[in-house]
Amino acid sequence: xxxxxxxxxxxxxxxxxxxxxxxxxxxxxxxxxxxxxxxxxxxxxxxxxxxxxxxxxxxxxxxxxxxxxxxxxxxxxxxxxxxxxxxxxxxxxxxxxxxxxxxxxxxxxxxxxxxxxxxxxxxxxxxxxxxxxxxxxxxxxxxxxxxxxxxxxxxxxxxxxxxxxxxxxxxxxxxxxxxxxxxxxxxxxxxxxxxxxxxxxxxxxxxxxxxxxxxxxxxxxxxxxxxxxxxxxxxxxxxxxxxxxxxxxxxxxxxxxxxxxxxxxxxxxxxxxxxxxxxxxxxxxxxxxxxxxxxxxxxxxxxxxxxxxxxxxxxxxxx
Amino acid sequence: xxxxxxxxxxxxxxxxxxxxxxxxxxxxxxxxxxxxxxxxxxxxxxxxxxxxxxxxxxxxxxxxxxxxxxxxxxxxxxxxxxxxxxxxxxxxxxxxxxxxxxxxxxxxxxxxxxxxxxxxxxxxxxxxxxxxxxxxxxxxxxxxxxxxxxxxxxxxxxxxxxxxxxxxxxxxxxxxxxxxxxxxxxxxxxxxxxxxxxxxxxxxxxxxxxxxxxxxxxxxxxxxxxxxxxxxxxxxxxxxxxxxxxxxxxxxxxxxxxxxxxxxxxxxxxxxxxxxxxxxxxxxxxxxxxxxxxxxxxxx
Numbered sequence: 028x029x030x031x032x033x034x035x036x037x038x039x040x041x042x043x044x045x046x047x048x049x050x051x052x053x054x055x056x057x058x059x060x061x062x063x064x065x066x067x068x069x070x071x072x073x074x075x076x077x078x079x080x081x082x083x084x085x086x087x088x089x090x091x092x093x094x095x096x097x098x099x100x101x102x103x104x105x106x107x108x109x110x111x112x113x114x115x116x117x118x119x120x121x122x123x124x125x126x127x128x129x130x131x132x133x134x135x136x137x138x139x140x141x142x143x144x145x146x147x148x149x150x151x152x153x154x155x156x157x158x159x160x161x162x163x164x165x166x167x168x169x170x171x172x173x174x175x176x177x178x179x180x181x182x183x184x185x186x187x188x189x190x191x192x193x194x195x196x197x198x199x200x201x202x203x204x205x206x207x208x209x210x211x212x213x214x215x216x217x218x219x220x221x222x223x224x225x226x227x228x229x230x231x232x233x234x235x236x237x238x239x240x241x242x243x244x245x246x247x248x249x250x251x252x253x254x255x256x257x258x259x260x261x262x263x264x265x266x267x268x269x270x271x272x273x274x275x276x277x278x279x280x281x282x283x284x285x286x287x288x289x290x291x292x293x294x295x296x297x298x299x300x301x302x303x304x305x306x307x308x309x310x311x312x313x314x315x316x317x318x319x320x321x322x323x324x325x326x327x328x329x330x331x332x333x334x335x336x337x338x339x340x341x342x343x344x345x346x
Numbered sequence: 347x348x349x350x351x352x353x354x355x356x357x358x359x360x361x362x363x364x365x366x367x368x369x370x371x372x373x374x375x376x377x378x379x380x381x382x383x384x385x386x387x388x389x390x391x392x393x394x395x396x397x398x399x400x401x402x403x404x405x406x407x408x409x410x411x412x413x414x415x416x417x418x419x420x421x422x423x424x425x426x427x428x429x430x431x432x433x434x435x436x437x438x439x440x441x442x443x444x445x446x447x448x449x450x451x452x453x454x455x456x457x458x459x460x461x462x463x464x465x466x467x468x469x470x471x472x473x474x475x476x477x478x479x480x481x482x483x484x485x486x487x488x489x490x491x492x493x494x495x496x497x498x499x500x501x502x503x504x505x506x507x508x509x510x511x512x513x514x515x516x517x518x519x520x521x522x523x524x525x526x527x528x529x530x531x532x533x534x535x536x537x538x539x540x541x542x543x544x545x546x547x548x549x550x551x552x553x554x555x556x557x558x559x560x561x562x563x564x565x566x567x568x569x570x571x572x573x574x575x576x577x578x579x580x581x582x583x584x585x586x587x588x589x590x591x592x593x594x595x596x597x598x599x600x601x602x603x604x605x606x607x608x609x610x611x612x613x614x615x616x617x618x619x620x621x622x623x624x625x626x627x628x629x630x631x632x633x634x635x636x637x638x639x640x641x642x643x644x645x646x
Contacts, residue, residue, distance in 0.1 A: 286462020
């Protein structure tokens with residue numbers, strides 16, 4: 028699905044003046060040429076009002092002053108200075124901001140690796156081992172349905188399993204594997220990662236599955252006929268051809284984890300810091316400009332990561 | 347004739363099975379635990395079986411009016427669903443032709459999809475704050491009494507909240523429309539035009555029936571994504587929260603199975619919507635197979 032979209036997008040930039048109807052063309056045709064504009068207008072308007080403008084406003088306000096009650100137009104770098112307060116002075120020690128980013132990046136890396144491994148395996152099973160399309164659709168839906176239910180509910184549903192008196196601790200103590208209930212299972216880094224993987228592996232499965240379904244099965248058979256082992260086929264045929272899906276899935280997962288504050292909040296027992304949470308707290312204290320500065324920094328970092336990811340694929344393509 | 351399954355199939359099937367268990371297992375545990383007896387706690391074992399916690403949910407949790415939040419969320423979800431379908435279909439139609447700014451609009455949609463939600467949410471909050479300040483300043487400058495006295499904020503469920511949700515659901519709708527129209531056979535439309543149909547007629551009687559099942563899919567995404575939305579709404583709703591936001595607040599304060607009961611209710615509503623959508627999609631497919639064309643079956 029995403030690839031379809033990407034392909035269509037590649038086709039779009041070619042539009043030029045030559046596509047417009049020549050002078051003297053029929054009136055109905057001119058009306059037809061206008062059609063795409065009013066058809067696309069509502070969507071363009073929504074994105075303008077609730078996405079583009081808000082981002083611009085955030086950028087502008089990040090340079091404003093604020094008091095306890097109000098935000099005031101100005102041009103000051105104080106907010107950014109406050110975000111990175113003490114970061115240079117403390118080196119080689121880490122200031123709060125750097126520590127928080129480092130912690131968020133750590134979550135990113137672990138969650139990315141886990142969702143990629145699990146998502147790839149699931150997609151591979153669905154695409155290459157399930158033989159009928161009906162079964163493929165049924166199993167695919169089975170994976171997708173939880174995505175349509177509440178994330179917060181899916182987070183708290185881990186409490187009866189991981190809690191101090193939860194099923195896992197009952198089993199551990201009951202079988203004598205652990206002397207006392209384990210505290211690190213819930214409201215810890217572990218439960219945060221677990222919840223991320225639980226919630227967002229689907230974002231890997233869908234694009235990778237989509238890429239795999241487009242792989243010409245003759246290529247796989249050719250590899251097999253040429254004497255490649257299963258692993259060799261996987262490594263040299265399937266994985267390279269699944270790369271667009273892997274990249275799209277990675278972008279999804281990484282951007283979600285980078286900006287998260289809900290999952291880290293609920294599953295970390297409100298004890299683990301994240302950039303999203305810092306922004307959230309600052310908004311609650313009405314420190315809008317500094318929250319905006321934090322948002323801009325986060326945005327720049329996320330864009331850098333996406334840029335790096337897309338570049339990685341392009342370079343490989345060119346080689 | 348079927349080939350025998352390779353050994354890797356069984357390993358992968360087991361992995362897939364475990365993955366599905368991982369997806370559904372926890373949800374099932376809270377479903378079960380929400381039917382605890384009055385003495386029950388947050389974990390197993392099950393202490394009796396009752397609807398006690400649903401009853402106390404009905405009576406409200408502390409100061410929070412769950413019923414009102416639920417109604418707000420439902421209404422918002424329905425409006426988001428309808429708007430997502432209409433706006434996505436219109437944009438989908440637009441993208442079948444070339445128009446200036448098409449690439450830009452597409453990239454903006456993708457950007458909206460992957461932008462950290464907290465950033466968008468903060469931006470919308472700021473936008474409305476500045477709007478409010480401007481309106482108040484204007485009210486003072488021109489001495490409009492209604493504004494000076496009565497105006498508080500333009501933020502609300504169906505202004506900033508609706509916009510925040512649409513910025514999240516529309517990219518999904520657009521991508522689905524791309525997938526649909528990439529597989530769409532334009533000859534049906536050309537045939538309609540050759541037979542003298544106006545653009546509206548060919549849309550209404552040819553295009554729309556063909557893409558209808560996908561519209562159910564867009565509706566499903568529109569409603570469920572809005573129904574569960576937390577991050578984008580978090581700063582952009584004003585004074586009245588939706589159900590998922592109330593729920594998130596409750597996770598830190600509530601220590602009884604009443605929160606599981608709430609989970610069961612919300613999941614129940616999600617599942618009902620998913621069920622209806624899937625059933626509708628299947629019905630349309632079946633109807634099509636039954637009443638579809640006999641072209642190419644040798645009637646002549």
